[in-house]
Amino acid sequence: MATESTDPGSVRPGGRTARVRAAVLRAAGDALAEGGLAHLDLAEVARRAEVGRTTVYRRWGSPTQLVADLLADMAEQSLPRTETGTLLGDLRANARLVRRTLADPRQGALFKAVIAAATCDDQTAAALHRFYEIRVDAWQPCVQQAVERGELPEGTDTREVVRAVSAPLYYRLLTSDAPLDEAAADRAAEATVAAARAGVFTRSAE
Amino acid sequence: MATESTDPGSVRPGGRTARVRAAVLRAAGDALAEGGLAHLDLAEVARRAEVGRTTVYRRWGSPTQLVADLLADMAEQSLPRTETGTLLGDLRANARLVRRTLADPRQGALFKAVIAAATCDDQTAAALHRFYEIRVDAWQPCVQQAVERGELPEGTDTREVVRAVSAPLYYRLLTSDAPLDEAAADRAAEATVAAARAGVFTRSAE
Numbered sequence: 479m480a481t482e483s484t485d486p487g488s489v490r491p492g493g494r495t496a497r498v499r500a501a502v503l504r505a506a507g508d509a510l511a512e513g514g515l516a517h518l519d520l521a522e523v524a525r526r527a528e529v530g531r532t533t534v535y536r537r538w539g540s541p542t543q544l545v546a547d548l549l550a551d552m553a554e555q556s557l558p559r560t561e562t563g564t565l566l567g568d569l570r571a572n573a574r575l576v577r578r579t580l581a582d583p584r585q586g587a588l589f590k591a592v593i594a595a596a597t598c599d600d601q602t603a604a605a606l607h608r609f610y611e612i613r614v615d616a617w618q619p620c621v622q623q624a625v626e627r628g629e630l631p632e633g634t635d636t637r638e639v640v641r642a643v644s645a646p647l648y649y650r651l652l653t654s655d656a657p658l659d660e661a662a663a664d665r666a667a668e669a670t671v672a673a674a675r676a677g678v679f680t681r682s683a684e
Numbered sequence: 685m686a687t688e689s690t691d692p693g694s695v696r697p698g699g700r701t702a703r704v705r706a707a708v709l710r711a712a713g714d715a716l717a718e719g720g721l722a723h724l725d726l727a728e729v730a731r732r733a734e735v736g737r738t739t740v741y742r743r744w745g746s747p748t749q750l751v752a753d754l755l756a757d758m759a760e761q762s763l764p765r766t767e768t769g770t771l772l773g774d775l776r777a778n779a780r781l782v783r784r785t786l787a788d789p790r791q792g793a794l795f796k797a798v799i800a801a802a803t804c805d806d807q808t809a810a811a812l813h814r815f816y817e818i819r820v821d822a823w824q825p826c827v828q829q830a831v832e833r834g835e836l837p838e839g840t841d842t843r844e845v846v847r848a849v850s851a852p853l854y855y856r857l858l859t860s861d862a863p864l865d866e867a868a869a870d871r872a873a874e875a876t877v878a879a880a881r882a883g884v885f886t887r888s889a890e
Contacts, residue, residue, distance in 0.1 A: 514804050516722065593858055594800035598720050603861070610859045642875060645855035646848060652799055653816045653854065654847075655809070669848060669879035676878035678871055 501527040502534060503548050510548075511587035515541060515595035515602070545592060546605035553612040559620055565629050565674070568620035569667040573643050577663035580651050586658075590651070614640045621674070633680040642670040642679070707733040708740060709754050716754075717793035721747060721801035721808070751798060752811035759818040765826055771835050771880070774826035775873040779849050783869035786857050792864075796857070820846045827880070839886040848876040848885070 492500075505526035509518050518541040524534040538544040560571035580586045596603040614637050621636035630639075646666045650656055673679065698706075711732035715724050724747040730740040744750040766777035786792045802809040820843050827842035836845075852872045856862055879885065 590803040594803040596858070597796040597800040607860050638871075641855065641860075642852060644859075645851040648855050648859065649847065649851035652803070652858070653850075654813050665844075665884055668882075668884045669875070672879040672882035672884055673875035676874075678874045678878055 498527075498529050498533065499537075499547075499551070502529055502538070502544075503551050506544050506548050507588050508584070510545070510591040511584045514591040515545065515599070518544065520544065542599055542601045545595060545602050549592065549605040549609040553609045556613060556616065559617045561620070565620065565624035566667060566671050568617075568624075569639075569643050569670055570664055572617050572620070572640070573647065573663035573667040574660060576644050576647050577658050577660065580647055581658040586651065593648075593652070610641075624674075630674050631677045631680050634674060634677075635679045635681050638679050639670060639674050642673065643667055704733075704735050704739065705743075705753075705757070708735055708744070708750075709757050712750050712754050713794050714790070716751070716797040717790045720797040721751065721805070724750065726750065748805055748807045751801060751808050755798065755811040755815040759815045762819060762822065765823045767826070771826065771830035772873060772877050774823075774830075775845075775849050775876055776870055778823050778826070778846070779853065779869035779873040780866060782850050782853050783864050783866065786853055787864040792857065799854075799858070816847075830880075836880050837883045837886050840880060840883075841885045841887050844885050845876060845880050848879065849873055 502523060505523045506518065508526065509523055520534050520538065520541065521531055523544065524531040527534075534544075538547060557575065560568055560575075562568050562571060580589060592602065592606055596606040617640045618636040621630065621634065621639045624630045625632060625634050625636070643666050646669070647658060647662065650658055650662060656662075708729060711729045712724065714732065715729055726740050726744065726747065727737055729750065730737040733740070740750075744753060763781065766774055766781075768774050768777060786795060798808065798812055802812040823846045824842040827836065827840065827845045830836045831838060831840050831842070849872050852875070853864060853868065856864055856868060862868075
């Protein structure tokens with residue numbers, strides 16, 4: 479499944495402990511996507527994952543800790559960045575990946591649920607911020623390479639450029655019912671490249 | 685209070701009915717900012733607003749309808765657009781207004797609460813989308829005038845340009861703990877202008 483965060487539960491190394499974690503996180507993600515944090519119940523997650531309740535309570539303790547671990551896992555399992563040789567190509571690949579993730583019914587609902595939970599829970603907010611930091615770290619070398627190739631001015635805030643690609647897609651997801659189509663993704667990438675080339679993201683602008 | 689949505693309860697015309705509505709919406713906004721939709725209780729809103737419970741139940745019926753009316757009121761009470769004579773000036777004024785709104789503790793918490801509620805309630809989502817449509821309608825003439833002045837290419841999607849200004853500010857609010865400072869607002873305006881001038885927002889791009 480070619481989304482920004484591959485599904486918990488997909489093929490991965492590890493023994494029984496890793497399999498239990500994968501099954502629990504898969505069940506937690508399903509529950510979150512269906513009903514949000516308010517309906518995330520550890521006993522229900524254990525039942526869905528076919529794992530003992532005691533294991534789930536002992537290892538995760540609370541819904542909030544379960545969401546934090548789910549986000550950590552999503553970051554670990556995320557697809558690596560794409561390298562196309564041009565900034566526009568790389569950022570378009572990033573925008574399309576984010577778009578596919580948010581437009582996927584399960585993943586889109588999951589991100590909405592976690593963003594909503596983060597607005598009223600500091601631990602969830604910290605875990606969510608960490609997820610985005612990891613994803614920005616993974617993609618910012620695309621922008622760094624563009625600076626080195628001379629495509630972008632020296633002093634460009636490479637992380638802010640990566641964030642600019644995602645922003646309109648998340649904004650559309652959360653504040654409108656306009657479709658998250660590929661044209662929106664491509665426009666997000668093109669807008670970011672135009673702004674970055676114009677020097678908008680150089681640090682001296684701050 | 686110079687925020688995108690002036691406070692419900694500020695000076696406005698009308699008799700007793702309008703005063704009751706203003707008091708109830710002010711109390712509802714306070715409750716939402718403090719605890720989110722899950723803690724919005726009509727009886728508690730009536731108590732805070734010093735209005736009879738029956739009035740509140742009869743007129744608003746449910747927390748969801750109360751939030752929808754609050755959003756409608758926020759749109760009605762919003763500040764008009766600024767006219768500076770240049771696209772960058774106008775969009776910078778818009779970005780700074782959005783930033784001030786989101787950085788204001790009460791208003792920022794209120795927007796977070798409503799966005800979170802909209803992720804799991806269709807009526808709230810519809811009311812929220814309507815709020816943004818009204819705000820985009822109010823500001824898009826700035827972009828239309830820039831097209832007419834020859835600052836931007838013909839065929840520019842004027843509404844999408846306005847939305848591009850807000851996107852990075854909301855994205856920062858919801859996915860990071862980076863401060864919503866004026867530099868971020870100015871950069872949002874500058875990035876949008878650079879992209880719009882480059883033709884990224886022309887409809888043929890879709």
